Amino acid sequence: MRIVAHPIIEDYQKGPLVQFLYNGETVEGHAGESIAAALRAMGVRIHRYTTKQHKPRGVFCAIGRCTDCVMVVNGVSNVRTCITPLEAGMTVQTQFGLKAGDGK
Amino acid sequence: MKRYELIVIGAGPSGLSAAIEAAEAGMQVVVFDENGRPGGQLFKQIHKFFGSKEHQAKVRGVRIGENLLAKAKDLGIHVILDATVLGIYKNKEVSVLIEDEVQNYKADAVIIATGAAENMIPFKGWDLPGVMGAGAAQTMMNIQGIRPGGKILMVGSGNVGLVVSFQLLQAGCEVAAIIDAAPRVGGYGVHASKVTRTGIPLYTSYTVIEAKGVDSVESAVIARVDECFQPIPGTEIELGVDTICIAVGLSPMSQLADNAGCQMEFAPGKGGNVPVLSETGETSIANVYCAGDVAGIEEASSAMIQGKIAAAAIARDLGYIDDIEFAEKKTAYAESLSKIRAGMFAPGNKGKVFEKTDEGFTISDSLLTKGYLSESELSAFPALDASGGTHIVIECTQNIPCDPCQDVCPAGCIIVGNTITQIPKLDKDKKCSGCGLCVGVCSGQAIFLVNDQYEDGYGTVGLPYEFLPLPAKGDVGKALDRSGAPVCDATVVEVRTNKAMDKTAMLVMKVPVDQLSSARFFKAAEGGN
Incomplete structure (x- = not known):
């Protein structure tokens, strides 16, 4: 999913590859890119499940307005992953309702 | 409370242009932006802009953004990022949320340049992961360097839909189709043509009626619509796509102006609820101005000029430039603005159908309905x-x-x-x-x-x-x-x-x-x- 070569954009100015925890698994992304971008590069599309109907939600606006992409980051719920830069060692968890969980 | 002569809200094309104009006149300026990066949407605009030399035509938006940032830096303009303005109060007091702390600022003048947000249309399955704004797709691919999806349906044939479709191709995505519920292509014919010649079908009078999929989009159902924009049963087509991009227009983010008590009007031609402005962009509250998309949806090129006009007016009011210099600037900027606001797609011509060009040539029907010239x-x-x-x-x-x-x-x-x-x-x-x-x-x-x-x-x-x-x-x-x-x-x-x-x-x-x-x-x- 990463764009390796682009006809117009020469450099996406990414930070170094760093490790972070996604639902307990050690994975990699570039420091400074949005958490959502790092997840999308891995093929992740579901960021959370809604509280009542347990419906999946993912990136919708990508600029921090809609809050569809919120996840549990470093133990804090409702973090907008599309505008939160990835840092080494972060823990990122799928959000179920308002908290992390292990499934419906 | 920190004091500045001018507070600019929004570091997009309009806000930065305003800040530069004001700083050049000698004013003390601070710019707040809620995003982590300045430039607004300019850095996503990797296509070349239209207009004339004075509007930086043939320059890609991203380069215009780089130039504005460099200029702002040279002038020592204070740009504070991750700073969400919460409200504008009496006597131009501005509350800003910076790192979970509310800070208060005061200025002699305020320019609101908060831009616009994408419109959405609801349909069955529209909340599935994989349905997103066209702007979201643009952010993913042009800022983050990530393909939003493999195969995409673009809903909307305005300039945003057409330009983003082209950019999706540049990013290596497949575009299954561009559809528009209107019977005609909404954006520039040239933007449509550069996409259709690559083999992407453009269907006018079609809308999306369902996004199908279990955990994310697996296909999209589109259908032809009648004159009342209602889907016609039996005309459904299911397209195997993993992403649906919505490009159905923008709405001004005018809440700050509204909450501050500025007189507002609902103007469909401008995209929604907008402040009532004077010639120079001043709201009904003295020394509170609006510039750019927040004042009505247009292009970045006109947003930049509007920012300059507002800043020049403030510089005059605060005594940084005299009446003669202001009059000269105003005339030049107004002329530049009227040049870019001209033509068939001018803001005032929204929704109008042209059959002939100004020169009397018949506009291609094929271009308007299929997106390419016959x-x-x-x-x-x-x-x-x-x-x-x-x-x-x-x-x-x-x-x-x-x-x-x-x-x-x-x-x-x-x-x-x-x-x-x-x-x-x-x-x-x-x-x-x-x-x-x-x-x-x-x-x-x-x-x-x-x-x-x-x-x-x-x-x-x-x-x-x-x-x-x-x-x-x-x-x-x-x-x-x-x-x-x-x-x-x-x-x-x-x-x-x-x-x-x-x-x-x-x-x-x-x-x-x-x-x-x-x-x-x-x-x-x-x-x-």
């Missing part, structure tokens, strides 16, 4: 020169404000004139040198360099090309016509790039002479380059 309709336009040898064909058939082709031609072959919305004409007395600069520079990618005397029975077509991998001399493939249908075999005989064309290559392909008027795109053979 050869027979094109023949009525003036920029066709059938003279032998090397010549250019300009497929620019609507009155849009743009004239870089006229400036760039070293031989002076192209005439737009002083009214930059005029359709370009050719000066038949001047001889095309075949340099191809116009091909590479045209923001609409609507100019082709044709040579009908290349070799016996064959000619060449030079076309703008902005994809990877860049074909090389000797590559073989198919020539596609304006609709994207293959018409004949083609061989690449030259690929020209230079700095002035800024990453747009001119690809020259050899085709039989009888296809010179139809071959408009090159598709490399499978397995080839």
